[in-house]
Amino acid sequence: LSQLIFKEDASDFQERITYFVDVIVPVPIPGTFTYRVPNIHADAIQIGCRVIVQFGRKKIYTGIIANIHQRPPENYRAKYIIDLLENEPSVNQKQIAFFYWVASYYMSTIGEVFNAALPSGLKLTSESFVQLNPNLDDSQDAIEYSEREKLLLESLSNNDKMSYDEISNLLELKQIHPVLKSLIQKESILLFEQVKDKFQPKKVKKIKLSCRYFNDESALEKLFESLEKKFKQQEVLLKYLTKIPIDSGRSINDSGILKSELLSENISPSSLSTLIKNEVFEAFEEQVSRFESNINFKKKVFALSENQLEAKSAIKDLFSEKEVVLLHGITGSGKTEIYIELIQEQLALGKQVLYLLPEIALTTQIVSRLMKVFGNEVGVFHSKHSDNERVEVWQGIISGKFKFVVGVRSAIFLPFNDLALIIVDEEHESSYKQYDPSPRYNARDSAIVLAHEQGAKVLLGTATPALDTYYNALNGKYGMVEMMERYGNATLPKFEIADMLDERKKKKIKGDFTSHLLDEMEARLDKGEQVILFQNRRGYSPYLTCNDCNHVPQCENCSVSLTYHMYSDTLKCHYCGFQEAVPQICTACGSAAVKTVGFGTEKLEEDIKLIFPQAKTQRMDQDTTRSKYSYQSIIDRFEKGETDVLIGTQMVSKGLDFDKVTLVGVFDFDRMIHFPDFRSHERAFQLVTQVSGRAGRKNNQGKVVIQTASAGTPLLNNIISHDYLSFYQSEIIERESFHYPPFYRLIKIILKSKDKDVVESASIQYGKTLKAEFGEQRILGPQEPMISRIRNAYLRELFVKIEKSDVDISKVKKLLLDKSNQLTKDAKYKSVRVIFDVDPL
DNA sequence: AGCACGCCGACT
DNA sequence: GTCGGCGTGCTC
Numbered sequence: 082l083s084q085l086i087f088k089e090d091a092s093d094f095q096e097r098i099t100y101f102v103d104v105i106v107p108v109p110i111p112g113t114f115t116y117r118v119p120n121i122h123a124d125a126i127q128i129g130c131r132v133i134v135q136f137g138r139k140k141i142y143t144g145i146i147a148n149i150h151q152r153p154p155e156n157y158r159a160k161y162i163i164d165l166l167e168n169e170p171s172v173n174q175k176q177i178a179f180f181y182w183v184a185s186y187y188m189s190t191i192g193e194v195f196n197a198a199l200p201s202g203l204k205l206t207s208e209s210f211v212q213l214n215p216n217l218d219d220s221q222d223a224i225e226y227s228e229r230e231k232l233l234l235e236s237l238s239n240n241d242k243m244s245y246d247e248i249s250n251l252l253e254l255k256q257i258h259p260v261l262k263s264l265i266q267k268e269s270i271l272l273f274e275q276v277k278d279k280f281q282p283k284k285v286k287k288i289k290l291s292c293r294y295f296n297d298e299s300a301l302e303k304l305f306e307s308l309e310k311k312f313k314q315q316e317v318l319l320k321y322l323t324k325i326p327i328d329s330g331r332s333i334n335d336s337g338i339l340k341s342e343l344l345s346e347n348i349s350p351s352s353l354s355t356l357i358k359n360e361v362f363e364a365f366e367e368q369v370s371r372f373e374s375n376i377n378f379k380k381k382v383f384a385l386s387e388n389q390l391e392a393k394s395a396i397k398d399l400f401s402e403k404e405v406v407l408l409h410g411i412t413g414s415g416k417t418e419i420y421i422e423l424i425q426e427q428l429a430l431g432k433q434v435l436y437l438l439p440e441i442a443l444t445t446q447i448v449s450r451l452m453k454v455f456g457n458e459v460g461v462f463h464s465k466h467s468d469n470e471r472v473e474v475w476q477g478i479i480s481g482k483f484k485f486v487v488g489v490r491s492a493i494f495l496p497f498n499d500l501a502l503i504i505v506d507e508e509h510e511s512s513y514k515q516y517d518p519s520p521r522y523n524a525r526d527s528a529i530v531l532a533h534e535q536g537a538k539v540l541l542g543t544a545t546p547a548l549d550t551y552y553n554a555l556n557g558k559y560g561m562v563e564m565m566e567r568y569g570n571a572t573l574p575k576f577e578i579a580d581m582l583d584e585r586k587k588k589k590i591k592g593d594f595t596s597h598l599l600d601e602m603e604a605r606l607d608k609g610e611q612v613i614l615f616q617n618r619r620g621y622s623p624y625l626t627c628n629d630c631n632h633v634p635q636c637e638n639c640s641v642s643l644t645y646h647m648y649s650d651t652l653k654c655h656y657c658g659f660q661e662a663v664p665q666i667c668t669a670c671g672s673a674a675v676k677t678v679g680f681g682t683e684k685l686e687e688d689i690k691l692i693f694p695q696a697k698t699q700r701m702d703q704d705t706t707r708s709k710y711s712y713q714s715i716i717d718r719f720e721k722g723e724t725d726v727l728i729g730t731q732m733v734s735k736g737l738d739f740d741k742v743t744l745v746g747v748f749d750f751d752r753m754i755h756f757p758d759f760r761s762h763e764r765a766f767q768l769v770t771q772v773s774g775r776a777g778r779k780n781n782q783g784k785v786v787i788q789t790a791s792a793g794t795p796l797l798n799n800i801i802s803h804d805y806l807s808f809y810q811s812e813i814i815e816r817e818s819f820h821y822p823p824f825y826r827l828i829k830i831i832l833k834s835k836d837k838d839v840v841e842s843a844s845i846q847y848g849k850t851l852k853a854e855f856g857e858q859r860i861l862g863p864q865e866p867m868i869s870r871i872r873n874a875y876l877r878e879l880f881v882k883i884e885k886s887d888v889d890i891s892k893v894k895k896l897l898l899d900k901s902n903q904l905t906k907d908a909k910y911k912s913v914r915v916i917f918d919v920d921p922l
Numbered sequence: 923a924g925c926a927c928g929c930c931g932a933c934t
Numbered sequence: 935g936t937c938g939g940c941g942t943g944c945t946c
Contacts, residue, residue, distance in 0.1 A: 139925075258925095
């Protein structure tokens, strides 16, 4: 009896349980939001399921369930979930944990991470619409309407719905709300929210022979008899049978053929539809992938060289003790082939692999190479892909279709659950860091955390490691494998310095060109060889230099070049705010020939056209590669030899292998190294090394000419002798003595306000608070950033430098946040926005 | 982020 | 008055 009662009680109790879920909503507000679960969904809810919720007065968002519990909120009434979108979670629990890590490490909200992580095809949002109230006819005449209201009602009677924008345009009114409010009161209109369309799977129409005929030859014979005089229909049937003969298996028939295929070659759709009507054929739809391609792929198309095999086994050995291994291989050493073998090994074990690439155009080349090896097993996740394609990759990972994904930065958020290997190619690339919008995450660093959570290994590959990475490798935190020989017979390019100081004295410079470079170019062009000219567009900030000794004024505190500010005629350090008046004579040699080095131009191409009128030139930069295929067409033309001189920005420094390029010219080297940033030397080393890799592959040695006034400096010597280690050793000393990464963590804090005086005093106030909290020497600034006003908002920036060892960085972050909340609570500083950028680049 | 509310100043 | 422009507060 007691058991019976217990049972009754239990079921009774069961029915009354009310579930609440904490939902991650894609908004930049800290925390999750608690919703109540309607009973109909009580059994189906799971952590990671997408739900539709109303957030705020009207907005509808897709959120994900982060937690399920039975505690009703105390201070407010929870809204109900509007809908549960799925019975199987789109986001797994490992991902949710990872999202939380990203949010907390990069000081963003979980909603922002969620927003960055999910392709928009998986996130429906609503839009507000207005419609006529359908039951309004009767008392209509009694109501008086204003002119605007009449206009709107008339328009609504012609359209079944109108968006706010449309109404605003119609009424020529910015604030339509008063009008709507009045009409709602008069019960003439209704507002409603409509969810924007979501992911659409791609479908194809197919045709198959009805099973009635397929297995039955006599039935088929009869069918032909009945079609005796219907030649058109016979034709269709015959064509089908040539594609799928009667004796092919059942399943082959069931998979049918494409309707479009059957209809090609003057077969009329109407005869086919008659046959479908008569149940000879069956029409059906099949969901297909947007990624099917006809690339013939072969499992293995190459053999590793001895060096590559050695490197590969060294990597595998290191993986047994290290989670992260750096593969430092010079350009052309054949890293990709090693990646491919490592990937194949993991895929053979049924594990997942992620291959991260920087967000640059080189992806096309690597992706097509990987597709040739892995065919349709590989999911490609790239910004040029549509939302639908992104959703397909997402779902393909869940379904197990894609074990291997090649993707850019945001691919780290994909629903992996069994990763064994993450490859971060071109590990030093700055595009792994997202700057805007929040979350300001670094995909390389996050990938290491992701791998740790999934028990996977990380392989960082590059020819020019980021200093931080190399530091970790030398210290044994990461393993390291180095490949210092080019694949095959290829040799490294030969560097030459075109000394601008010297040529300037001898008055041999034409425009931006040294005679040295021009002579080399002429020789190459005469031989029908190709030239790449590299001009870095970064570093537009002007600085001061002495024409006689090439001295550039430096900041006393920061080891960066001072930036020239014209309006105040001062030199400023944009790191610590130090400033001084512009000196009349050079502080190093006393010469009066101090000059500002002004803004670089894109006039190189014009100059070339004047100097070499017969040469065909092409520019490759942001402006000439706007559209989706322009990049590829520039490359194609260059590859075919239709272009002689390719002039470009960093874009030309990446992965392009052209056999006929024998000369690379580097411009603006000085501006690169004098860019006011503690990483300017590192960047210069990386860029010049990368771009030099474009010169001479295969059998002929290429040449790189660097135009510079800094001939003989250690940095330049390290670059031209391909000596990364020496570069590293001198740079790391600077980093340590000036308290920069990898010894110190950096957090950049940006304060924003429409009011210049408000940011000014708010940043000073905040700076004071932080200095009191962390100590004077750990806080830099506040100072005006180089671009001090963005979209009418004035900016100030502060840097927090915290030593890596013995400091709990999460406590530091919490304190930064608390102090910033305190600051903006002050009525004076209400309008100030505070932005945190952890590990800024 | 969006959205509504409320206050202020300009213009009819 | 009416309309547009912000600044401010709130979102489960």
